[in-house]
Amino acid sequence: MAYESIIVRRGGSNLNYKVVGGTSAPSSPSNNTIWVNTSTAITSHVFSATKPTSPSAGMVWFEVNTSSPAPINARKDKNVLYIYPVNCMQYVSSAWVAKTAKVYQDGAWNDFGLIVLDDGVINQSLGGLPEAVNEGFESFTITSDGALSVYTQALETAVNGYAFFPNAVDLTPYSRVEITAKGEGHGTNKAIYFIVNATKAAASAASIAISTNTSAKTTYTLDISNITGSKYLGFYGKGAANYDNVGAEVFDIRLY
Amino acid sequence: MEIYICPEYKCYTTEAEDRRAFEVPFFNGKCAALIEGYRYIPEGETWTREDGVEFAGEMISPWKDIDVLAAYQEQYEAMLGETSDSSDELLAELDAAYREGVNSV
Numbered sequence: 001m002a003y004e005s006i007i008v009r010r011g012g013s014n015l016n017y018k019v020v021g022g023t024s025a026p027s028s029p030s031n032n033t034i035w036v037n038t039s040t041a042i043t044s045h046v047f048s049a050t051k052p053t054s055p056s057a058g059m060v061w062f063e064v065n066t067s068s069p070a071p072i073n074a075r076k077d078k079n080v081l082y083i084y085p086v087n088c089m090q091y092v093s094s095a096w097v098a099k100t101a102k103v104y105q106d107g108a109w110n111d112f113g114l115i116v117l118d119d120g121v122i123n124q125s126l127g128g129l130p131e132a133v134n135e136g137f138e139s140f141t142i143t144s145d146g147a148l149s150v151y152t153q154a155l156e157t158a159v160n161g162y163a164f165f166p167n168a169v170d171l172t173p174y175s176r177v178e179i180t181a182k183g184e185g186h187g188t189n190k191a192i193y194f195i196v197n198a199t200k201a202a203a204s205a206a207s208i209a210i211s212t213n214t215s216a217k218t219t220y221t222l223d224i225s226n227i228t229g230s231k232y233l234g235f236y237g238k239g240a241a242n243y244d245n246v247g248a249e250v251f252d253i254r255l256y
Numbered sequence: 257m258e259i260y261i262c263p264e265y266k267c268y269t270t271e272a273e274d275r276r277a278f279e280v281p282f283f284n285g286k287c288a289a290l291i292e293g294y295r296y297i298p299e300g301e302t303w304t305r306e307d308g309v310e311f312a313g314e315m316i317s318p319w320k321d322i323d324v325l326a327a328y329q330e331q332y333e334a335m336l337g338e339t340s341d342s343s344d345e346l347l348a349e350l351d352a353a354y355r356e357g358v359n360s361v
Binding site: 175208222226 | 282299305307310311313317318320321322326
C-alpha cells in the first residue's frame, strides 16, 4: 500500500495558494493548489531561483524562473504577485530529490518543469543511467564532482554512438530542454549531442551540440515545442579514428 | 545531405535567393516533407523563438509536429521499399509528390 501523507501549508490569509503532498492528486482541489507527488512529509517550502543552502529535512524547494508552464498569482487581493515555478525538489535523507509537482488551475492540473539530472543525480523516473544502443559509447558513470560522464568509445574506426535513458518522458508540457555541461574530450569531431527520439534506436529526431572543446560549464538549449508525447532522451557522439574519443561532463538537464 | 536554410532557419531542399546551403548529415536519407519541417541553427548562430527564448547552434529541431514528420518519413521509406527501381530520378519523383501533397494541406 502506498504511503500517503497530506500536509497542507497555507501561505497566510492574503496568499492565494496551498501546498499539498501525497502520492495521489487531491480529489477536490481548490484553484492554485500545488500538489507535490511525494511520500515524505513536507515540513516547509521555499520559492527561489537557487537551491536553499541550509535545507531542513522534508523541505520542498520550488525553483522559479522568469516564465513557467504553470504561473501562479500568489496574492488573493487586488494586487498581483506572479511566481513562475519551473521545478520541484524535496530534501530527503540529507539529499535533494526531484519531485513531480503540478498546480490546479481553472479545472486542470498544470505541470511544472521536470528535472532530469541535477548535479549528477538522475531523476528516478528516467530509470537510471543512459544505456548505449551500440558500441559507440563507453558505459556511463557519475563522477566525483557530480556529473554524468558521457564518452564515446575509443575505436580504431569511429562509429555513430547512440545512448538513451531507460525510460521515456512525456514531453507534451515542455517547450525546451536546458543542458549544462563542459567538454572533456578532444578530437576532430567536436561535439557530443543531447538528443530526443521516439525509440531507443540509433537515430534522433532533434539534437543540440554540446561542445567538447569548451572546458567551462555552459548551458545549451534545445527547442522541443513541436515534440509531444513519450520520447526518449539521450546522447549521440562520434569520436575520431585511431582510438581518439570525445566526451563531456553533463551536470544538469532540465525541461521547461 | 545539402539543405538550404532561410533567414528564420527553416530548412528547404531547393535553393532560393535568401537561402544558405549547409551540408547536414542528419538529413541523409530523409524525404523532403520531413526536411522542410525542421529548423537548422548552424554552430555560432542563434535563433530567437517567438517567446524570446534563444537557441544557439548547432541545433536541429522540428518546427512542425514531429509525429507528423515521422509519419511522412515512414510512408516515404515504405514506398521506397515497394519500388523495384531505386534510381535517383524515381527518388526525386517521390520527393516531389510528397512536397505537392504537403503543400496541398
